[in-house]
Structure formats: C-alpha cells, structure tokens
Amino acid sequence: MKQPEDWQAGGFALYLHWPFCKAKCPYCDFNSHVRTRIDQQDWQSAYLAELDRAAAETGGRILRSVFFGGGTPSLMDPSLVGAVLDRISRHWRFENDIEITLEANPTSVEADRFRGYRAAGVNRLSLGLQALNDDDLRRLGRQHSAAEALAALDLARSTFDRVSADLIYARQDQTLAAWEYELCSLLDRGPDHLSLYQLTIEDGTAFGALARAGKLRGLPDEDLAVAMYEMTGEICEGAGLSAYEVSNYAVEGSESRHNLVYWRMGDYVGIGPGAHGRLTLGQTRYATSTHRNPEVWLRAVRDTGSGETPREVLLPAAQADEYLMMSLRLSEGTRISRYRALSGSDLNAGALEAALDGGLLQQDGDHLRTTEAGRLLLNRLVLELSA
C-alpha cells in the first residue's frame, strides 16, 4: 500500500477570499478594500477560472471544507456564492459532512441574505459580532449595534446548521467584570462555537498608527490580559465549550473543520486576492499566494490565466516549523514523530526539557501539548523548541 503523504494527516480544504468591506476597521490587517462599485459578474468569472486552474492540479482529492473569508463575504451576491460552490462540486468530491463556511457581518442588510447563502449550499456561518456593547462597537469601527448583533445571531442559528461567533476582547478600557458580563450574555444564547480573540495591535492599521504615536490608551497590561484569557477559558469550559485552540472554543464535535486543516497542516487551495495556499505536488510542498490588490488580481486572472504570484518551495525545515507553530496551538498538540519526519531532526532537547520541567509543556507518548501557562507563551516556546 502507498504510504500516505504528510498533508493527508490534515486533510484538504479550499479557501476563497472576498477582498471588499463597507469600511475598514481600525484593528484589521486583513487584505480588505473599500470600493463603491463592484461588478460581481467579473468576480464570478475570475473565481471560476481560478477554480478550474486549481482543479487541474488537485482534481482527484476529497474536499473537507470550503471557506468564504474576507473582507466581508456577506457582501457577495448569493448567486455568486452558488455559482462558485456549483463549480467546486464539479471539480472535487466532497466528504460526506463537508463544512461550507461563510463569514458574515451582523448588519440587517446582510442578515437578509442568510437564506440565500443557505440555499446556495453554505452550511456554517461565522458571524463577526466583535463586541456586545455599542460604545465598544463604535470604537472598533463596526457598522452594527449590539442589538443587531444578537438579532443576527438568532436569525443565523435558525437558518444554518452550525454557527460560530467572533468576539474581540482585551479592548481599550475593558474591565475583567465587563468582559465577563459580555461573554456570559453571549453564552446564554447557547452557541456551540466561539472565536474569542484578544485585541492585537497590528502594523499597517489605524490602531497601529495610533499606538506608534503613543495615542492608543487604555489597553490592558500583561497581568490583566493574562487574567482575561484565563477567565475566558474557565467560563467557556463551564458552558461546555473547551479551548481546542488558542482562541477557539467549541462544544465537542463542533470544532471548525476548516481551520483544523490549517492547524493540522493539511493542504489547502487559496483562491482570490491575497489568498494563501499549501499544496503538496509530487514530492514537493509549495506555499502559494496571489496578488493582493483586487484589480491587479482580477486583471492577472483575465490576462494571464492565473492570479498567483511565484510559488515558494517549502523546505523540510520550513515545513517542520509550520507544523510545530500551527499544531501546538491545538489542545490535541503536536506529534513528535511527525515533526521529526518533516524536519529530519529532533526538537531542541534542552528547550523541551526546560519547558517540561517548567510546567509549560506536557508530553504524553508521541504527543506534546501546552499547559495553560505554556499556551500563553506559545510564540516563545515554538522559537525555543525549533531553534
């Protein structure tokens, strides 16, 4: 029997990037752009052409997940989503329980389209609530109110089999008690999947510029941020959602299959401006990427038949680094044997021993997992273990 390729330990998924938003949020460093007019027909043709091109390389594979991310994919016409999913289904076989997720904003306009997405084949909605109080929503540059957010959540849950909600915490001037209240009011509605991110100040964002100028005040200090993270885990655990990843909490069985493909280092196709992919072709694993600018990408697809920028070959060391970096985020952790097979060498023994002794890591046979304290120091651990 043929030895399975490494990526098969993670599965195969497809990511499609919609690069437009109504407005740019001050914290967001994703590839999103604001345009007054978007010709959805042009975009449909380009996406379909790119799907055809991707299928030529990976056509035989079985697809575990499709993810419409952005930007704000809930600005896509449901007919565009339908055409894309139709083309995908012609190129790849689906796993029986394929997950098809679309990211949505909870404004009333977008909520009106939920049924259309459902009809087009979307079976999971990821709703960007971000906060549940109006002051903070405004500071985060969001276009919706807390009331709209909760209404959209209710509508989504009655429309889709599976719904996830995003919140951002460790916001400016947020207290531990205020966050507890907000999180509990969300959990009261009985979600089975939450993505709860601590606010990160990124370069190239409005917040980043403010922070650089020393004008972003009221961010929590390290002790408060740690306390918030620890409390978040406890509250979610109490509500039956476990932290299966650094910032993701789910009732068992409701984990995001799509994101698990990333964290388990499967293969994924990236379609659309700025989308990244990982493809194992023959014996070589590639990192793929595309033009980030929407118009440049569109023109490249139309004129050259490809939106891709040159591929990077991932050498064994880089693959091993990515595997460690991604898998150690998960509660299931890293398989030491898989790391060794990829890198051809062992994890740094001294660092491993120190982290085990220091209560930052736990080893269970072939599995390496972070403890709660270790998870908070993950970047540092990955650096030590892989150096």
Add this chain to the structure above:
Amino acid sequence: MTDLSLIRNFSIVAHIDHGKSTLADRLIQSTGTVADRDMKAQLLDSMDIERERGITIKANTVRIDYPARDGKTYVLNLIDTPGHVDFAYEVSRSMRAVEGSLLVVDASQGVEAQTLANVYQALDAGHEIVPVLNKIDLPAADPDRVKANIEDVIGLDASDAIPISAKTGLGIPDVLEAIVTRLPAPKGDRDAPLKAMLVDSWYDPYLGVVVMIRVMDGVIRKGDQIKMMQTGARYGIDRLAVLTPKMTDIAELGPGEIGVFTASIKQVRDTRVGDTITHERKPCAEALPGFKPAQPVVFCGLFPVDAADFESLRDAIEKLALNDASFSYEMETSAALGFGFRCGFLGLLHLEVVRERLEREFDLDLITTAPSVVYHLHMKDGSVIDLHNPADMPDVTYIDHIEEPRIKATIMVPDEYLGDILKLCQDRRGIQLNLTYAGNRAMVEYDLPLNEVVFDFYDRLKSVTKGYASFDYHLTGYREDNLVKMSILVNAEPVDALSMLVHRDRAEARGRMMCEKLKELIPRHMFQIPIQAAIGAKVIARETISAMRKDVTAKCYGGDATRKRKLLDKQKEGKKRMRQFGKVEIPQTAFISALKMDG
C-alpha cells in the same frame, strides 16, 4: 647627500583639532612637493581612521625642498607625530630624531593638556621651539590672550609667535622661513662609522617591513650590509629612499638626513624602535641610548560575534600585529563568549583604534569585554603574578595583597567646569596633587587609579565639561589598595566576561549599577531571572527580571502561516546574536552596554 647646514629636521606639536595636519599639508603644498591635484586633505594621515577622526596614530614623515629667502634650497624633514597620550612613546622617539618643533596652538582656545605633555617631551629632547598661532582668521581668535597663555602655562617666550591660518594659507611662508632661520641645523660626522637611529617601522603589503631612520654619523647606501646593534640582526639594504611623501629612491643618506629602507625584514616585531643601525664591517663604537619598548597597560577580550568567525579574527589580529608591535594578544576562552583573544593595548584610544580597524578592514563583528588594567598580585608564597584578566584571579586565600597601577592625570578646563571635574576625580578615587590657574583656565593634576580611568572616564570628562576639558596622563607606578573581585551572577551562574576588580568601598555602588543595567539589557524569559553581584560568596547587590507571562498570537490561520514563519526565522536570527548562559540568553550588546559605566 645634503650639506648639514642645509638640513632642518622638525616635528609639529599640537592638540587634536588645533590644525597640525592642515599645517603639514600646507607646508608640503606651498613648496610644490606634491602637485596640487594629488593633494588629499591631511596627506600624512593615511589610515582611514586617522583621517576620519583627525588624529595621527603612527609617526609619518615627509621631505620638503624649500628655496629660502637667502637664495639657498633647504631640505626640510617633517616628522608628523601622534597627538594622543596612548601614543606618547611614538612621540618621544620621533622627537629624538629631529632638532626642533613647531608648537601649534589654536588662537581662540589656548594650550591643552596633551600639547603640554608633548612640548615637555620636545624640551626634554633639547628642541628649539617656534610657537605658531593657528586659526587667526576666526572671529574668536585672541592672539594676545593665547600668547600670554603659552607663556603662563609652558613658560615659553611667545612674543615672536607666528600668526597663521593653515586653512587659508596665511602666514605659511613665514613659518617656512622660521624653520630655516630659527631651528638649528643637525650635527654629525660624515667620515665617522655609520650610526643611525631606527625611528619607526611599518609593514607594507608590497615591500615588507619599511624602516625609517635618522642618520647621526656616517653614510648609508643601497646594498650596504648593516647590523641592528640591540637585536644583533644583520640585513642587506634592498632599497633606500626618502618620502616626498611618496617613496623616492636615493643613492645614499648622510648625517642629519631622514629616510627609509627595506631589507627583506618579515615583521615589524623584528625591528626595535630606538635601535642603532650601523655597518656590519665597520661598526660604530657606541650605540644610541635606545628606548624602552612600549608596554601594554590596558587589556580586554575580543571575541567574534559569530563563533564561526574565530579563524578570521585570528588572521586579522595576526595581520594587524605585523604592523603594530605595541599590541599584544593571546588566545582566550570564555564560557560566555566562546573563543577569542585577550589583547593588550597602550591605552583606550589604542584599543578603540585596533577594534575599529579589525571591524572595518577585516569586516568582523566583535564583542569587547570590560577593559582591565594589569594588577600585581602578591601571593602569600612571595611570588608576584601579573593579572591581565579578572576571570583568571586565583583564590583570594592565596593572595597577600593586590597592587594596581596609578597615573598622574593632567586636566585643563575652563574654570566654570572645575567643580564637576574635581567631583569626577574624587569619585574615581583620585588624590589631588596640584591646582593652578592660567587666565580663566584651570590646570589640575590628580593621582588616579588607572582602572578608574579605563572605563569611561574620558567620556564622562567630555560630557561634564561639554567637551571643553583636555586630559593627559602617564603611568606613575603601582600601589597597594583594598581591591576585590566582583562577580556577576545571572540566574545563579557567574558570567566570566562581566567579572571585574573593584575597590572594596566602591563595590556595592558598582554592583548595584551593574545589576540595574543588566536588568534593562537582558530581555524577559519564560522564568524569573535573579541578577546578583557578589564578592566571593557574599551577594552585595541583587535585581530580578520578572518572568514573561504572555507571548502568543491571537489569530493564526492559513493566510498567516507564511508571515508567522518568516517572523520565526527572524527571531531565530536574533537568537544567534544572544549568548547562552545556563538557561539564560544574554544579548551580545548587553556585554558592551553593561560595561559602559557612568557616574
């Protein structure tokens, strides 16, 4: 062969920035020795570092033909000497090769400490001295005040000092004329056996070792078989030349003349400055007095930032040493820094110059450890050990007492800064010897321990006086004091590169300062790190670096993997610039920054 009466040999004594090199350039240029188009600013300072920093490190020489107002053409030999205290020995031997000096003083600033030391050397060598007031064109120039200053401070008649501007060329003909009329011609006997002084030597990659000589008696010719009287080495002269300033071959050199030769000498170490050169067959009866070889007084470790560069460092050091006999080195191993060299220097500037040359000319990144002086350890068994490196200190129970080198420092400073200077010297365990005034400038002399000066005394001096103080020193000898070895422990591990000898009374303060600095310099780790200063087993200062609690990326999905991996690669690069110490990583820059002491 030039008639003795038509030769004038001279040097220029000046403080840094007072215009010595510019004046030298002007003299060369105005006599047409170098074509205008070949004129490079500060012609004699040939090393990059010399030209950039405006200092002279090695003695340089140039021969100038000057048609004087009396209708005769004179040969003027200028030996350009270093101005810095570290190179005082170069100055002293250069002075012995000439009969007179131009004393150049900035007409707006007056005499500085280094000038003073060099003038005294010139007077010791029996020189006739012509004072020259430079920068006379500047609005701030005050020639009368500065003349009075020269008379007060040096005790030299400055009434006929020549006012010039080396920059504009004003007064240059008067200087040339004064060299001929006011400086004495050399003496010597052409028919006596050859007696020449070895003034300097340097390594040239094409010619090998070039030896600069001053002929006292007799004549030296190409092809002659010569003997170095001190070393006993014998050589045949391959090439004989004068420097104009490029090497111009000459058939012979007679008494009073200065020139260079090559003789298949492999390294500078084979020549001894001050040695007497004579003919093998017909030697002179008596050698010249000679000089004491210069002894390194400041030591420090030089380590490559990248351990893989050790061999390149060895090559570079060996090459530099070819040309600098005053610089010593031996291999050293440090637990913190790996393989490197313990190097000895004439002073801090010498250290800095060598370090800079290694980095610049050989493209090396270096870590320099704390400069240390040479301590004399008097052991209980009666033996005496020279300690160059605090890390090598033997167990204190075997030591009877420790002596440290002391210096006599001369500082000249405008009186408004005097208070700061006195405080600085007092803080550095100084003993005031003398305090005098000349106009509004004070001159103070202090007896100071050299180890208090090697850290950053000069930097502090410059900063408390906004650059208006000048400083000079010479070693006076060794004295016993209450010295202890202070170790620095990071996470309970001693860091050898940071240990130092300090005075017992200063140990707490210095230990505290060191711990505080390291607390800032060592990044947080995943665990808490104690930093301690200790004498033996006794902890005298302590700081703690708290543990890092959170460093995790909130969002990391498929689109983030590439960017995060590249960030990881960058962090790994950064890690390479850290030195592993037990479980703790210390950035290399921390070693350098921690050792820069202030206060």
